[in-house]
Amino acid sequence: THPALDGRPVVRLVPGALGEAEDLAMEFLGLERQPGTPEVGTVRRETLGFPARALVDDPANGHHALALVKDVERLARQAKGLPGVAKGGFEHLGERLARSVPHFLPPFYEQAARIYLEHGHRSFAATFFARAREAERVHALAVDEEQQRAAFLEFAFAGALSVKALREYAGDVARRLDPAAAWEQFRRLTVERCAAGLPPYTAMPRDVRAMIRASGLPRTAEECRLLAAVVASPAAERASGAFWKAFLPSLQVLAAEQPRVRVRLLEIMPRALGLGAQDDEFWLSLLAGTGADRLLTGEDEASGEVDAADWLARWARHRKNRGFAPGRCPATLALAARMAPRLRAGGRTVDLFTGRWELGADLDLLDLCLAEGVPLAVPGPDADVRL
Structure with a gap:
């Protein structure tokens, strides 16, 4: 309520996490807080922005943050069409905060990054997110680990988090926390990124092993704990060869322990x-090393969980879907030959022809399947097939 409103209440619908900050902001404008704030619905989870986070963390100095609100709104409008000009404005405001309340810099720069994200300027967003982390280091600020991890995930999901920022996070968290806690924070961030479909970055195995080594925990067990989550995630299909090669020994251990x-x-x-x-x-050598190929040939007792005909069709399509002839692959032929008895017994047709853009087939694989009597799904007589 406000004295000028004759007792009429002002109601704002905000996420629960932002309620305290909104109340403080309204008090600054002369509104009186009413006891009791009922929950009336659900919204998508959000991290605190600026000035909300500054008001919650340090209400005594909240006036420094509130004094910038109008300038931030002006720069937000400018950032859409003149991102470079707005960048200079945000930097100037950051210099003002650094002189008086440097602990407000991280939420301020993160808010600037969010503004750029709203306008589709990811490179500017990444720059200001990096500025927020730099401010934490330069001013030796206390860091809320959960809040920071949430911010990293927010910008990672938005495509504004560089590999450099991830590697710096690994170093920063290792300096702030004891080694075991640092590894757990980094592992959680990695797992949550992958769960959202973001692939492991190339240098991740190196960072993982450095943190596990510092923690004194058993390397293979910790790598298996990480791999179990990453392999189960949608990001696994986009993991690089360096990732699979680095973790292959631990992956073999994990696969032996967990049939799934x-x-x-x-x-x-x-x-x-x-x-x-x-x-x-x-x-294919990785599948053999982990024993996964035995599920295709029927040599594993859990083979019933795998449709061998479907896998061979998907593998043939995968090899064709890269825009050019993939070349002869002896390992594919060797595995298909081992699968042939099960494929014949199953009776399900294998589609070796369907591709992303056109019908086609690997002649070597087609010849082997015909020779082995594997049932095939054959295109119609009028279909154009590239061989």
């Missing part, structure tokens, strides 16, 4: 390994 991992490896068609036949050979 072997099944999951057969669901994955690795899109980021490379474009050559040697990359396909590597993936």
Whole structure:
């Protein structure tokens, strides 16, 4: 309520996490807080922005944050069409905060980054997110680990988080926390990124091993704990060859312990390994090393969980869907030959022809399947097939 409103209440619908900040902002405008704030619905989870987070963290100095609200709104409008000009304005405001309340810099720069994201300027957003982290280091600010991890995920999901920022996070958290706690924070961030479909970055194995080594925890066990989550995530298909090669020994241990991992490896068609036949050979060697190939041939007692005909069709399509002839792959032929008895017994037709853009087939694989009597789904007589 406000004295000028004759007792009429002012109601604002905000996420619960922002309620305290909104109340403080309204008090600054002369409104009186009413006891009791009932929950009336649900909204998507949000992290505190600026000035809300500044008001919650340090209400005594909240006037410094509120004094910038109009300038931030002006720059937000300018950022859409003149992002470079607005950048200078945000930097000037940041210098003002640094002189008086440097602990307000991280939420301020993150808010600037969000503004740029709203306008589709991801590079500017990434720059200001990095500024927020730099301010934490330069001014030796206390960090709320949960809040910071939420911010990292927010910007990662928006495509505004660089590999450099992730690697710096690994170093920063290692300096702030004891080694075991630092590893747990980094592991959680990695798992949550992958759960959202973001692939592991190339240097991640190096950072993971450095943190595990510092923690004194058993390396293989911790790598398996991480791999179990990453392999189960949608990001696994986009993991690079460097990731799979680095973690192959631990992956073999994990697959031996957890049959579901072997099944999951057969669901994955690795899109980021490379474009050559040697990359396909590597993936098939990985399946052999983990025992996943035995699910296809019927040698594993859990083979009933895997549709061998479907896997061979998907593998053939995967090899064709890279825009050019993939080259001869002896490992594919060897595995198909081992699968042939099960494929014949199952009686399900295998589609070797369907591709992303056109019908076609690997002649070597087609010839082998015909020779082995594997049932095939044959295109119609009028279909154009590229051989």
